[in-house]
Every structure is written in C-alpha cells, then in structure tokens.
Amino acid sequence: MATPVEPPNGVRSIGKHYYSMWQTLFEIDTKYVPIKPIGRGAYGIVCSSINRETNEKVAIKKIHNAFENSIDAMRTLRELKLLRHLRHENVIRLKDVMMPVNKRSFKDVYLVYELMDTDLHQIIKSSQSLSNDHCQYFIFQLLRGLKYLHSANILHRDLKPGNLLINANCDLKICDFGLARTSATKTGQFMTEYVVTRWYRAPELLLSCDNYGTSIDIWSVGCIFAELLGRKPLFPGTECLNQLKLIVNTLGSQREENLGFIDNPKARRYIQSLPYSHGAHFSRLYPNADPLAIDLLGKMLVFDPTKRISVSEALRHPYVAALCDGRFDVTAEVEVGDLEIDEDLGAEMIREMMWKEILHYHPEGSGIEFEVGV
Structure with missing residues (x-):
C-alpha cells in the first residue's frame, strides 16, 4: 500500500x-x-x-x-x-x-x-478460459488501434502481450511507444538499436534487412494471436538464429521467390542452408480454433513481408469483419513528424x-x- x-x-x-x-x-x-x-x-x-x-x-x-x-x-x-x-x-x-x-x-x-486492470500477458498465463469471442474481440481491437497508428505512418515495433493493456470489460489499449518510429525515419538508423522482443520479431528484422515497414507489426499481431489460441508463445526462440529455425520449422522451408526481400546475401544463404521442413499447419497446432481464425493467422504469419496481409485487409477478414462498421474505421487526424532523435x-x-x-x-x-x- x-x-x-x-x-x-x-x-x-x-x-x-x-x-x-x-x-x-x-x-x-x-x-x-x-x-x-x-x-x-x-x-x-x-x-x-x-x-x-x-x-x-x-x-x-x-x-x-x-x-x-x-x-x-x-x-x-x-x-x-x-x-x-x-x-x-x-x-x-x-x-x-x-x-x-x-x-x-x-x-x-x-x-x-x-x-487499466491488467495486460494480455497476465490473462494468457492465467487459468481464465478464453472463448473464441474473447480472441476475436482482442484481435479486432488490436488491429483497430494498429490501423490508427499505421494511418499516421507510425510503426509500433514492440507489440507483445505485455504491451496490450486490458480492463474488466475486455477493452484493449496498446501501450509502450518507446521504440515506435515513423516510416519516414531513415532506414540506415532504424536498425541501430534493439527492435521488438525476439519472440514477436518479424523475419525481416531477424535477418537484418535494411528496409522494413508496417508489416513488422502485423507479424507481431500474428504471434500474439497464436499465443491467445494456444496459451503459450508460438516461437519462443533462445537467440536470433534459433528464432529463425523455429519460424522455418513451423511455416515450412521457403521457395526462392519468397526470399527476394532479403537484401543480405549471407542472411539469404543461412535460410537456404536450413534443413528442409514441410511445416506444421496451424489447424493442427490449434485444433479447437475457429477455422476463420486459422485462416487469418495464416495470412499474418507469412515469411515474405510483401505477401503478408495489411492491417486494413485484416480488418476486412471474415473473422473480425462482423465487428467492423464505419464508426470503427478511424484514422489519425494528425500525421506525426519524424520521431528520430539525435542519438x-x-x-x-x-x-x-x-x-x-x-x-x-x-x-x-x-x-x-x-x-x-x-
């Protein structure tokens, strides 16, 4: 007290x-x-x-x-x-x-x-049951808040269950913007610091790609979605290379046309050197999940960021579309300037x-x- x-x-x-x-x-x-x-x-x-x-x-x-x-x-x-x-x-x-x-x-x-009362990490690790309605409402709100941020060219860059605050009514609010950037920030400076907690970090960040965009946040949403469905992290990597192995083992080995975004030849060779994996279908990992949830999850957790679903597309997906109407399509009225500060x-x-x-x-x-x- x-x-x-x-x-x-x-x-x-x-x-x-x-x-x-x-x-x-x-x-x-x-x-x-x-x-x-x-x-x-x-x-x-x-x-x-x-x-x-x-x-x-x-x-x-x-x-x-x-x-x-x-x-x-x-x-x-x-x-x-x-x-x-x-x-x-x-x-x-x-x-x-x-x-x-x-x-x-x-x-x-x-x-x-x-x-707020708690955060999503505490809810996931608790014994409280989570229905499909809970998951649907949490993901809808997360996407809705993220669309607002992306409309202002803001990348959150550190989405994870602990940064999603929840109250007793299941209302969700995104917090912790200490790693956020605008997409106008020079990409050469983007990678100079720790970006996104490893378990929720997109492949393009793990592979040190110089150019990345809003799709990194969608990958994080997918990881959070999977954690809601399975009540445990999907990719709990112990370090960077192990994180990539877990991702490839689950999504399956990637064809050459899905590696075009990797601008570092050494990083591309590493992905190509990994043992072949057929991957694991999300419907098998989460057999009790709504098929529409599985479909949306699969569109978020796509290795190639250029083929990943956007936040606007995700909000139109049948899994959450029923919760959407014109009132929920809010965009930022003020475009925030460059957040880069002299290091x-x-x-x-x-x-x-x-x-x-x-x-x-x-x-x-x-x-x-x-x-x-x-």
Missing part, C-alpha cells in the same frame, strides 16, 4: 506530497492520491491513484533517474512526443506529465496514464526536450527559461 512519508531532508516542495511504495519514494502532485503499487520493471514503478479534482482513477509511472541511461531517456522522450498527438480508444492515453520541482536538475519523471544528445539536452514536452501539459511553466549546463 501507499504510505505517507516525510520529504527527503524535511524540505517540502509546494504542490507536492510524499509517499513510499515498494521502498520507493514518490514525490507527486497533491491532486493525486496514490492507492497501491501495481507493477514494476526496469523502467520503474507504477501505482494506481485517484485524481482528487476529477475523481478519476489513473496510473502513475515513476521513471527513476530518467537521464542516467541515454537509450532509456530517448525511449521516454519518444513516448512523450508521440502520445501527445494520439487519441484513439485502443491506444493508451497519456493524461499528464508532472511538473518537476527544479527544471535544471530533475532526475525523476512521473507519467500519468489511464488506469548523441547529452543528458542536459534530453532534459530540455523533455521539459518542453511537459509544458504541453503545464503551459503555466512556459515562462521559465531553460539554461543548458547551468
């Missing part, structure tokens, strides 16, 4: 109060009353809270020492820059970013999101850029000058 505590050094900042959760100090705006911690990870700790001004429940994520690691700081900055533009029922809403006490030296960042930025410049993002939620702070290096 959240325990009220005295501020460090006994100095209380105006507009802030202090709580301890999981032995971590939270210095948060007084309008938020924390309830309990609900999650933790490498990024920090998340707690549920109530906004006393609106009586709304929210989730507060504390990112501790946000500028200590430049890659992590970039991820946070990208998420702030992106979520400010996005408004969709199936994309998590960033409602607030708390104003730091000292703009020149703040280290922790507090993000305030919509509060060589120092902590002070990242802090300044993050401060500018925070001002969109707190325009009252815009009169404060930012002096880098002071």
Whole structure:
C-alpha cells in the first residue's frame, strides 16, 4: 500500500506530497492520491491513484533517474512526443506529465496514464478460459488501434502481450511507444538499436534487412494471436538464429521467390542452408480454433513481408469483419513528424526536450527559461 512519508531532508516542495511504495519514494502532485503499487520493471514503478479534482482513477509511472541511461531517456522522450498527438480508444492515453520541482536538475519523471486492470500477458498465463469471442474481440481491437497508428505512418515495433493493456470489460489499449518510429525515419538508423522482443520479431528484422515497414507489426499481431489460441508463445526462440529455425520449422522451408526481400546475401544463404521442413499447419497446432481464425493467422504469419496481409485487409477478414462498421474505421487526424532523435544528445539536452514536452501539459511553466549546463 501507499504510505505517507516525510520529504527527503524535511524540505517540502509546494504542490507536492510524499509517499513510499515498494521502498520507493514518490514525490507527486497533491491532486493525486496514490492507492497501491501495481507493477514494476526496469523502467520503474507504477501505482494506481485517484485524481482528487476529477475523481478519476489513473496510473502513475515513476521513471527513476530518467537521464542516467541515454537509450532509456530517448525511449521516454519518444513516448512523450508521440502520445501527445494520439487519441484513439485502443491506444493508451497519456493524461499528464508532472511538473518537476527544479527544471535544471530533475532526475525523476512521473507519467500519468489511464488506469487499466491488467495486460494480455497476465490473462494468457492465467487459468481464465478464453472463448473464441474473447480472441476475436482482442484481435479486432488490436488491429483497430494498429490501423490508427499505421494511418499516421507510425510503426509500433514492440507489440507483445505485455504491451496490450486490458480492463474488466475486455477493452484493449496498446501501450509502450518507446521504440515506435515513423516510416519516414531513415532506414540506415532504424536498425541501430534493439527492435521488438525476439519472440514477436518479424523475419525481416531477424535477418537484418535494411528496409522494413508496417508489416513488422502485423507479424507481431500474428504471434500474439497464436499465443491467445494456444496459451503459450508460438516461437519462443533462445537467440536470433534459433528464432529463425523455429519460424522455418513451423511455416515450412521457403521457395526462392519468397526470399527476394532479403537484401543480405549471407542472411539469404543461412535460410537456404536450413534443413528442409514441410511445416506444421496451424489447424493442427490449434485444433479447437475457429477455422476463420486459422485462416487469418495464416495470412499474418507469412515469411515474405510483401505477401503478408495489411492491417486494413485484416480488418476486412471474415473473422473480425462482423465487428467492423464505419464508426470503427478511424484514422489519425494528425500525421506525426519524424520521431528520430539525435542519438548523441547529452543528458542536459534530453532534459530540455523533455521539459518542453511537459509544458504541453503545464503551459503555466512556459515562462521559465531553460539554461543548458547551468
């Protein structure tokens, strides 16, 4: 539970109060009353809270020492820059970013999101039964949110069950945009960092192809779909080459015409060198699944990205088409600019850029000058 505590050094900042959760100090705006911690990870700790001004429940994520690691700081900055533009029922809403006490030296960042009950990873590994209706509704919402992102030329690049938040009504929201990019980003810089958790990573990423697009997210959706149907990961690779072997063993050995997208000769030779595999039909792997689900899954998990179903085509597929009508065909009104950020930025410049993002939620702070290096 959240325990009220005295501020460090006994100095209380105006507009802030202090709580301890999981032995971590939270210095948060007084309008938020924390309830309990609900999650933790490498990024920090998340707690549920109530906004006393609106009586709304929210989730507060504390990112501790946000500028200590430049890659992590970039991820946070990208998420702030992106979520400010996005408004969709199936994309998590960033409602607030708390104003730091000292703009020149703040280290922790507090993000305030919509509060959800759980995530798809927790549901899949639970003992709760999942009907065809559950799977259909989850996949429909995921595709719907993804179409919105792709309409703005945004690739999520890290879709996995843990990044899909769920509430008691089975509503789904895509979260964690720290690895997202626009398709306008230079592909030469695209591959410079870890992209997509390995089990959900498309073949073109595993093969280090320089050019890739929205189809990488569709592959991830297919992996998530299979995990819903089988209650376990489809391709739980131990490392990159093992991941490729698992994929080829399941999909079958690929004909020459399906390897044209591989622009690296060494990578192509590796695929050609793998032992021949007939593949395993998804109807045998998931004998209790709806035949329409099997058909859609097979169109998502296609080795050649140029032959993979698009998100718009997937939403027209008979498996989910019954859930669609004109109201659900939402596209982004604002096309988000290039999210690429100079990888060589120092902590002070990242802090300044993050401060500018925070001002969109707190325009009252815009009169404060930012002096880098002071």
